[in-house]
Amino acid sequence: MQLFRLTAHELHDLLVKKEISAEELNLAVFDRVEAVDDKVKAYVTLTKERALEQARSVDRQIHSGEKISPLAGIPVAVKDNICTDGILTTACSKMLANFVPPYSATVVKRLDGAGATMVGKANLDEFAMGSSTENSAFFVTHNPWDTERVPGGSSGGSAAAVAAGEAICSLGSDTGGSIRLPASFCGVVGLKPTYGAVSRYGLIAFASSLDQIGPFSKDVTDCAMMLKVISGHDPLDSTSAKYSVPDYTGFLRNDVRGLKIGVPQEYIAEGINPAVREVIEKALARLEALGAHVEYTTLPHTEYALSTYYLIAPAEASSNLARYDGVRYGFRAQNTDDVIDMFMKTRSEAFGPEVKRRIMLGTYALSAGYYDAYYLKALRVRTLIKQDFDRAFEKYDLLISPVCPTTAFRIGEKTDDPLEMYLSDVCTISINLAGIPGMSIPCGFAQGMPVGLQLMGRHFDEATLLRAAYTFEQNTDYHKAVPEL
Amino acid sequence: MSNYEAVIGLEVHVELKTHTKLFCGCSTEFGKEPNTQVCPVCLGLPGSTGVLNKKVVELAVKAGLVLNCKIGTYTWFDRKNYYYPDLPKGFQISQVFRPIAYKGYLDIDINGQNKRINITRAHIEEDPGKLIHSGGSIMTSHYSYVDYNRSGMPLIEIVSEPEIHSGEEAGAYLEKLKANLEYAGVSDVKMEQGSLRCDANVSVRPVGTTALGTKTEIKNMNSFRAVQRAIEYEVERQIEVLEDGDRVIQETRGWDENRGITLSMRNKENPDYRCFIEHELPPIELTPEWIADVKGTIPELPDARRKRLVEEHGLPDYDAGVITSSLALAEFFDAALKKYPDAKTISNWIMGELLRLLNARNMELSEAKITPDGLAALLELIEKGSISNKMGKEVFEVMFEEGKDPGQIVKEKGLSQISDEGQLSRIIDEVIAKNPKSVADFQSGKKQAVGFLVGQVMKATKGQANPGVVNAMLREKLAQ
Numbered sequence: 001m002q003l004f005r006l007t008a009h010e011l012h013d014l015l016v017k018k019e020i021s022a023e024e025l026n027l028a029v030f031d032r033v034e035a036v037d038d039k040v041k042a043y044v045t046l047t048k049e050r051a052l053e054q055a056r057s058v059d060r061q062i063h064s065g066e067k068i069s070p071l072a073g074i075p076v077a078v079k080d081n082i083c084t085d086g087i088l089t090t091a092c093s094k095m096l097a098n099f100v101p102p103y104s105a106t107v108v109k110r111l112d113g114a115g116a117t118m119v120g121k122a123n124l125d126e127f128a129m130g131s132s133t134e135n136s137a138f139f140v141t142h143n144p145w146d147t148e149r150v151p152g153g154s155s156g157g158s159a160a161a162v163a164a165g166e167a168i169c170s171l172g173s174d175t176g177g178s179i180r181l182p183a184s185f186c187g188v189v190g191l192k193p194t195y196g197a198v199s200r201y202g203l204i205a206f207a208s209s210l211d212q213i214g215p216f217s218k219d220v221t222d223c224a225m226m227l228k229v230i231s232g233h234d235p236l237d238s239t240s241a242k243y244s245v246p247d248y249t250g251f252l253r254n255d256v257r258g259l260k261i262g263v264p265q266e267y268i269a270e271g272i273n274p275a276v277r278e279v280i281e282k283a284l285a286r287l288e289a290l291g292a293h294v295e296y297t298t299l300p301h302t303e304y305a306l307s308t309y310y311l312i313a314p315a316e317a318s319s320n321l322a323r324y325d326g327v328r329y330g331f332r333a334q335n336t337d338d339v340i341d342m343f344m345k346t347r348s349e350a351f352g353p354e355v356k357r358r359i360m361l362g363t364y365a366l367s368a369g370y371y372d373a374y375y376l377k378a379l380r381v382r383t384l385i386k387q388d389f390d391r392a393f394e395k396y397d398l399l400i401s402p403v404c405p406t407t408a409f410r411i412g413e414k415t416d417d418p419l420e421m422y423l424s425d426v427c428t429i430s431i432n433l434a435g436i437p438g439m440s441i442p443c444g445f446a447q448g449m450p451v452g453l454q455l456m457g458r459h460f461d462e463a464t465l466l467r468a469a470y471t472f473e474q475n476t477d478y479h480k481a482v483p484e485l
Numbered sequence: 486m487s488n489y490e491a492v493i494g495l496e497v498h499v500e501l502k503t504h505t506k507l508f509c510g511c512s513t514e515f516g517k518e519p520n521t522q523v524c525p526v527c528l529g530l531p532g533s534t535g536v537l538n539k540k541v542v543e544l545a546v547k548a549g550l551v552l553n554c555k556i557g558t559y560t561w562f563d564r565k566n567y568y569y570p571d572l573p574k575g576f577q578i579s580q581v582f583r584p585i586a587y588k589g590y591l592d593i594d595i596n597g598q599n600k601r602i603n604i605t606r607a608h609i610e611e612d613p614g615k616l617i618h619s620g621g622s623i624m625t626s627h628y629s630y631v632d633y634n635r636s637g638m639p640l641i642e643i644v645s646e647p648e649i650h651s652g653e654e655a656g657a658y659l660e661k662l663k664a665n666l667e668y669a670g671v672s673d674v675k676m677e678q679g680s681l682r683c684d685a686n687v688s689v690r691p692v693g694t695t696a697l698g699t700k701t702e703i704k705n706m707n708s709f710r711a712v713q714r715a716i717e718y719e720v721e722r723q724i725e726v727l728e729d730g731d732r733v734i735q736e737t738r739g740w741d742e743n744r745g746i747t748l749s750m751r752n753k754e755n756p757d758y759r760c761f762i763e764h765e766l767p768p769i770e771l772t773p774e775w776i777a778d779v780k781g782t783i784p785e786l787p788d789a790r791r792k793r794l795v796e797e798h799g800l801p802d803y804d805a806g807v808i809t810s811s812l813a814l815a816e817f818f819d820a821a822l823k824k825y826p827d828a829k830t831i832s833n834w835i836m837g838e839l840l841r842l843l844n845a846r847n848m849e850l851s852e853a854k855i856t857p858d859g860l861a862a863l864l865e866l867i868e869k870g871s872i873s874n875k876m877g878k879e880v881f882e883v884m885f886e887e888g889k890d891p892g893q894i895v896k897e898k899g900l901s902q903i904s905d906e907g908q909l910s911r912i913i914d915e916v917i918a919k920n921p922k923s924v925a926d927f928q929s930g931k932k933q934a935v936g937f938l939v940g941q942v943m944k945a946t947k948g949q950a951n952p953g954v955v956n957a958m959l960r961e962k963l964a965q
Binding site: 103201 | 525528529530531532533534535536537558566568570574575576623624629631703757759760761764765767779
């Protein structure tokens with residue numbers, strides 16, 4: 001039995017039945033990391049001692065007959081832009097290559113509280129800016145299905161770790177598709193929760209009004225378990241909503257009868273890879289066969305989403321990244337003339353090209369004389385995009401689309417063309433602008449590479465997403481496919 | 486006077502009196518070891534997010550109300566982006582687009598004339614940390630230290646309209662602002678500790694014109710007096726520049742207290758702060774009911790108190806104005822009045838002795854040892870004739886320094902006054918006998934001669950005789 005191939009809920013059963021120990025499970029996952037991470041490069045930091053200590057503590061609980069929580073002892077990877085007390089948290093930037101936070105993010109505390117063990121910190125595009133993990137200052141993560149290809153981004157390390165069996169579940173963050181895109185490319189389940197559902201305290205901010213932490217897993221049940229643990233109001237984060245967290249696993253019913261599903265035609269427009277389109281259409285037919293009402297609909301402002309996003313997100317980023325000035329922590333340029341020179345050289349030397357590009361875009365959009373024409377206008381269009389969704393959800397319980405018009409592309413294929421790279425997010429960014437939940441589940445393969453189906457729901461209606469996703473999963477086998485490494 | 490008119494607007498930063506900072510739970514206590522009152526939030530560490538301190542909103546609304554401002558029921562925070570080592574996030578959280586309080590005013594007294602200074606806005610913002618340079622400035626220092634204890638402290642910035650026309654008006658505006666905020670319990674308003682800071686925007690224009698001249702921003706004033714002097718200097722300087730046919734340069738100038746001049750610090754050509762909404766904090770939504778509740782907690786303000794002292798206690802308006810200019814002084818007055826119900830006498834002593842000593846020693850009332858009860862007891866001793874007014878002043882000074890009971894001081898110093906007629910009669914007889922010429926003068930109609938004789942009695946008693954009693958007795962004896 002290859003423990004690293006199992007899901008969290010399967011492993012939980014084995015732990016409770018004492019057929020395996022948490023230590024054994026964690027050692028199995030670290031063995032797997034040892035065996036394949038040279039090829040995948042999912043992790044930037046491993047935390048084996050910490051994980052084994054956590055695992056032994058879970059074993060003691062089991063041994064003394066205590067009831068353990070569903071994630072107890074389960075090895076989880078954490079994206080390296082989420083702060084971990086006493087453990088390097090780099091955002092995969094040269095700027096923070098030596099940064100050890102004195103505190104943990106709320107989600108990390110919640111996972112710790114649930115007894116989950118942390119395998120390590122997963123690779124990402126520098127400061128979560130990118131769609132391929134090629135912008136990591138350290139190295140590229142490879143897609144476990146084809147190591148010549150990218151895993152998607154920016155949470156590429158988190159997605160690849162789960163797909164490769166180097167973690168059972170993981171955490172990512174999603175500002176414009178950074179969970180859903182790599183989930184789609186790597187053939188795993190990924191969920192971006194409603195904005196405000198999960199605390200952002202300890203998540204290194206990229207674009208504060210869009211960033212949201214969410215889980216990766218091998219199946220929908222694990223996704224619901226992870227979501228339950230990390231969700232809920234956090235008094236340390238003003239943007240976290242006050243709501244009662246439901247028991248998401250309770251919504252996992254194999255039943256979509258009567259569910260009204262809208263398919264925004266703009267998301268399956270020209271530019272979509274025909275093989276991907278075929279997979280999506282087959283998935284829609286499957287849902288219809290299972291009793292859902294599926295019809296095409298429209299989100300008319302979709303064409304403005306990309307430009308809106310590339311004004312709002314960089315504007316916020318230009319401000320959020322201003323703190324990296326070499327004064328207090330992180331990288332500081334040497335041999336500088338004065339404080340201004342230190343600021344400039346520090347930032348010039350330690351930020352990568354994509355981060356600089358976005359800081360410049362954002363600075364420009366916020367500048368006097370351009371603010372109204374760019375930033376303010378983008379905020380107005382954002383409202384229109386939200387209203388598109390509001391109107392759609394008056395009619396439909398759920399919207400479905402592809403996550404990306406293509407499957408995982410080759411490493412280096414798009415690095416010279418930022419615009420082409422940005423187009424990878426064309427189906428995912430509107431969801432962040434609207435603040436609604438979005439999910440990617442495996443729905444088939446195109447030319448041997450996984451294709452993700454995107455499910456979009458009403459604010460705080462993760463339940464409907466999970467139910468539809470679970471039903472699809474129960475009636476298909478795509479989630480069971482594993483890459484050979 | 487010159488042919489120019491000064492146009493002055495003041496920007497006053499006031500630290501709100503809370504136990505914890507604006508967006509985190511760190512203590513706001515003054516004077517602690519550098520960088521001991523910090524956390525991920527006020528250090529702006531990656532990933533940290535802040536949460537608004539409710540008390541700040543309450544105090545800011547209170548401040549707005551005592552500045553006669555309208556209160557915004559839907560306001561929010563914005564980011565003001567700029568780089569400086571004391572600013573840990575690279576932006577300051579402030580209220581740029583919608584201040585919590587706006588369109589207020591303060592009425593000041595200038596030579597007995599009421600003048601209204603309008604207030605543009607009062608908004609909440611966070612304080613940066615504090616820099617200490619090894620050299621003259623950050624650009625010339627070999628190294629600088631930065632203390633983030635102050636980072637994230639809650640401030641309100643109060644911006645006046647450019648309607649102040651002299652240093653004197655600026656001083657009166659600041660006194661009024663300070664008194665109102667102090668009464669409302671919003672801030673300690675201590676300029677020495679930095680809980681009140683003031684920058685002045687100064688420009689001049691030819692009398693009769695309305696267009697604003699080029700302004701300079703004056704910083705580094707450490708007292709109201711300094712603000713007044715700096716403005717007066719700067720107005721003169723600008724007039725001279727214009728008279729010489731030059732133009733005033735828009736810049737920031739620092740006040741040099743020792744030399745009494747302003748010096749150019751840096752050119753300030755409209756920096757672009759790239760302000761935009763702070764998405765990490767929700768908007769501040771206030772109901773009219775909540776604002777009314779806050780209003781209900783505001784105590785009597787200086788103007789009302791001053792009016793009360795005039796109407797209920799018959800104090801001259803000037804006295805009432807001085808006493809109510811500081812809450813501590815007004816409370817001292819009220820407490821003394823409870824024990825000794827002669828308002829004017831108390832006022833005389835406060836305005837005379839108490840303020841004289843406080844000014845002379847550059848002290849705050851809270852540092853002086855004298856209590857209102859002590860003053861009342863002293864005034865009773867004087868009233869009973871146990872000591873003279875002059876002795877009273879001596880006793881007062883001891884009470885001010887040491888806080889002892891006046892009766893005890895009188896005893897220790899052997900200061901008691903001789904009012905006993907039997908005791909005085911013998912001394913008066915001796916003086917009459919020794920001074921036949923004065924007696925003759927008096928009896929021939931030079932009534933002022935009695936003054937000399939009283940003086941001789943006082944001399945003989947080493948000042949302890951009650952001069953009123955001596956005077957009456959002398960007249961009686963000489964008339965015989």
